[in-house]
Amino acid sequence: MARKHTVEESWKLWDEANAYIPMATQTHSKAPRAALRGVEPCFVTRGQGCRVWDLDGNEYIDFRNALGPISLGYRYPAVEDAIRRQLENGIIFGYATPLEVEVARHLVEIIPCAQSVRFLKTGGEAMAAAIKLARAFTGRELVLKCGYHGWLQTMTTPGMPEGAAASYRDLPWGDIRPYEEAFAREGDRIAAVTVACAYADIEQGHAFYPALRELTEKHGALLIFDEIVMGFRLSVAGAQGYFGVTPDLAVFAKGISNGMPLSCYLGRRDVMETVRQAVVSSTFGGDTLSLAAAKAAIEVYRSEDVIGHLWARGKQLHEGMRSLFNKYGVPATVRGLPPCGQLVFTTGDPARNAELMLRFEGEILKRGVMIYSVMYPNYSHTEADIDEALGKMREALLVMRDEGLFG
Numbered sequence: 001m002a003r004k005h006t007v008e009e010s011w012k013l014w015d016e017a018n019a020y021i022p023m024a025t026q027t028h029s030k031a032p033r034a035a036l037r038g039v040e041p042c043f044v045t046r047g048q049g050c051r052v053w054d055l056d057g058n059e060y061i062d063f064r065n066a067l068g069p070i071s072l073g074y075r076y077p078a079v080e081d082a083i084r085r086q087l088e089n090g091i092i093f094g095y096a097t098p099l100e101v102e103v104a105r106h107l108v109e110i111i112p113c114a115q116s117v118r119f120l121k122t123g124g125e126a127m128a129a130a131i132k133l134a135r136a137f138t139g140r141e142l143v144l145k146c147g148y149h150g151w152l153q154t155m156t157t158p159g160m161p162e163g164a165a166a167s168y169r170d171l172p173w174g175d176i177r178p179y180e181e182a183f184a185r186e187g188d189r190i191a192a193v194t195v196a197c198a199y200a201d202i203e204q205g206h207a208f209y210p211a212l213r214e215l216t217e218k219h220g221a222l223l224i225f226d227e228i229v230m231g232f233r234l235s236v237a238g239a240q241g242y243f244g245v246t247p248d249l250a251v252f253a254k255g256i257s258n259g260m261p262l263s264c265y266l267g268r269r270d271v272m273e274t275v276r277q278a279v280v281s282s283t284f285g286g287d288t289l290s291l292a293a294a295k296a297a298i299e300v301y302r303s304e305d306v307i308g309h310l311w312a313r314g315k316q317l318h319e320g321m322r323s324l325f326n327k328y329g330v331p332a333t334v335r336g337l338p339p340c341g342q343l344v345f346t347t348g349d350p351a352r353n354a355e356l357m358l359r360f361e362g363e364i365l366k367r368g369v370m371i372y373s374v375m376y377p378n379y380s381h382t383e384a385d386i387d388e389a390l391g392k393m394r395e396a397l398l399v400m401r402d403e404g405l406f407g
């Protein structure tokens with residue numbers, strides 16, 4: 001008989017954690033939803049391959065993948081061995097280490113825009129560095145920003161000085177016209193366009209990226225790709241590899257090191273060299289454990305068809321889900337590309353869509369599957385794992401259908 005799903009220990013610790021840690025987590029998207037109290041776990045204690053276990057001991061097939069970085073799988077042996085071997089030699093030193101050169105060389109070889117590379121720890125921090133260099137290089141201040149680039153670039157929240165916020169314009173994904181208008185209005189003040197793909201409408205990138213490339217070149221602004229999610233996922237080289245458009249600078253993080261905290265900004269050598277004057281410097285920028293993990297992970301990417309696997313397992317998941325939705329009359333679909341698709345409910349009523357999504361997530365959590373706003377397959381998901389997840393999704397949908405939730 002299946003083990004009863006209970007998350008009591010998780011919620012007990014969650015309530016206690018709130019006394020010590022505001023929001024009880026360091027990452028807003030890791031906070032459990034109040035509406036899923038008693039169903040959603042708050043703490044995960046262990047991962048292996050494509051599965052994780054929560055504090056109460058429940059097992060899940062995981063499509064959250066630590067919100068993106070777990071590209072090969074939890075405890076992937078080649079990466080774990082590399083970290084362990086490096087640990088015997090030390091974590092960080094008062095001079096650079098050869099690993100920095102080795103990983104940089106790999107990146108220059110596999111990423112079209114990369115002539116030189118520098119390392120940091122988080123995606124948002126590396127985006128801030130790329131933007132700083134673009135401003136220093138062009139002598140301009142304004143940035144046209146598309147998508148989420150991390151908390152440092154989130155200008156609309158309290159605590160951001162007006163002056164800082166005024167040097168950004170938030171523009172939408174996919175439509176070149178607002179960018180053309182912005183350049184027509186204040187093109188000589190624009191240092192860069194920064195862009196992260198919108199998952200559901202990612203295919204618009206086929207027209208959008210070349211148009212952005214042409215526009216930025218025409219006005220002497222830099223084009224910066226946020227490849228933090230797309231890198232080592234959509235293709236090894238991310239969106240620039242998939243869409244065939246080469247930016248001036250790009251930022252990679254998440255999948256680069258299968259979970260160790262590492263980010264990099266890379267691109268045109270002439271722009272990257274401005275770092276000497278602009279100064280981007282971090283004590284932990286060259287830590288050896290993350291770099292050893294990245295080196296091992298990149299070697300797997302270069303020698304095995306990881307990307308093909310992510311596409312194949314993602315396709316299996318998406319097609320399986322769409323076929324369940326058709327069969328049971330569920331007003332939902334999966335949008336976007338297989339390595340990073342999004343489940344969307346399609347009733348036409350946003351509030352009802354949100355309720356259905358929460359309920360579905362709750363029902364699959366009870367059965368041992370976790371998803372995120374993006375569903376990330378990893379290299380350790382097998383065909384059988386996806387089938388098992390689909391079987392659990394089917395059970396969840398049947399419960400919801402029998403309650404008349406789709407009618």
Ligand SMILES: Cc1ncc(COP(=O)(O)O)c(C=O)c1O
Pocket residue numbers: 067121122123124125147148149150151196226228229253
């Ligand atoms: C597209 C994108 N850019 C930037 C970031 C920020 O990365 P980090 O949280 O490592 O600062 C994220 C984080 O989820 C992201 O999804």
